[in-house]
Amino acid sequence: MPKAKHDAEIFYNSSPYKDAFDIEYPQENLEGEMYKYRCKFCKIVTTDINGRLENHAPDCEYRLRRMNQAA
Ligand SMILES: [Zn+2]
Numbered sequence: 001m002p003k004a005k006h007d008a009e010i011f012y013n014s015s016p017y018k019d020a021f022d023i024e025y026p027q028e029n030l031e032g033e034m035y036k037y038r039c040k041f042c043k044i045v046t047t048d049i050n051g052r053l054e055n056h057a058p059d060c061e062y063r064l065r066r067m068n069q070a071a
Contacts, residue, residue, distance in 0.1 A: 022053045025062040 026040035038045045042060035049055040056063035 022066070023051055025056070
């Protein structure tokens with residue numbers, strides 16, 4: 001698949017960083033922002049989280065849960 005097309009499909013078919021690190025957290029769509037999603041727990045948008053656990057809020061329930069799993 002040509003890369004440009006592949007990128008477009010990722011953009012249109014899924015949350016923006018599907019192939020990044022850690023995207024298993026529950027997400028919710030931002031009201032009125034078709035392509036913006038945020039973590040259901042800490043309300044940080046996915047583009048700020050960027051697929052990285054450490055970008056969730058320090059007290060994010062999902063982050064704490066994952067860190068407990070990793071330990
Ligand atoms: Zn979070």
